[in-house]
Amino acid sequence: NLFAVSAGRIPPNPAELLGSPRMKEALAQLEEEFDHIVIDSPPVLPVTDARIIGTLVDGVLLVVKGGETPKEAVQRTKRLLQEVHAQLIGVLLNNVDVNSADYHYYSKYYAYGYGRKYAGEEVRS
Template identity: 40%
Template sequence: MLVTIKEPRSLIAETYRTLRTNVSYASIDKPIRTLLITSPEPGDGKTTTICNLGVVLAQNGKKVVIADCDLRRPRVHTYFGLPNRQGMSTLFAHNDIVPGVLKSTPVEGLTVITSGSLPPNPSELMGSQKIKTIFSTLLETADIILIDTPPTLTVTDAATLAPSLDGMILVVRPGITRTNALKQTLEQLRQVNARVLGIVLNDVPTKGNPYGYHYNYYHNYSAYKDYYEEKVVEKKGK
């Protein structure tokens, strides 16, 4: 759900604006212009997070491109009600940005590149020089590119692409995302020298919150680990 469009004054929308601020200050000397958002496992909320973050960044005056690089199970187009006939996979077969691939949205400044038809070799495409050229071309007119990929433990796409980007954020769900899955993901990303900027906690229950959940953002794993393991123990003890 694009809560940042449908309910812009809600608590949840405000937490996305907080995430926007965190991303903006993640690197002072070199602004983040290519940001990958993914998760250790399916169902953690990575696509919901990336689409809503794209909205609030554009609402703040940024020229934003959301690129759906999940060339296995794409979902970005469903959030914005866009056709998916052409997209990222189309660009790999052309030397220029093909008309119609950059799709407009109701939010001024926000455009989307859907996945397009699903290719047989997504991991090879994510590690190619071609995708770097595509992003470089897009950055001639965009302030930031938000990149959605499959979960890290499902396939190697995110780990293959991450080292060439300015940073990445992991989305997890306390009590759902397995601790070992997060540890394995972080180790995998460390081995490829990916720059993990932080961790978003999705679907965190809170007392007195009419929406029933909110988002937290941690800049380091140790802070998240303490919170996460405490909540898991608490949940198991009930």
């Protein structure tokens, strides 16, 4: 079964709300009710929301749009997440045509790997 909660209206102070004790309490309550929690956040570079959320969760999966996201932006995003001690568990490269010549170009820069769950540690997200 899947249960979804929408974000609703954008508040005037999202960073303040995401970093609040009430947000931590809400996530703790959700952890008791659900096996897995997935939080979709805005991009890391333009706003701080994802970095704040990254400090509250067990793992961050970075989604990168193939053919559009510059390598430097991915590297900067990784550094920003590391600065707040967010656990980067993987990168998902989407929008890639595996039949195009560009696919082989991407394979030089991105590798496939498993998160801590497959290394013997449980990962909750």
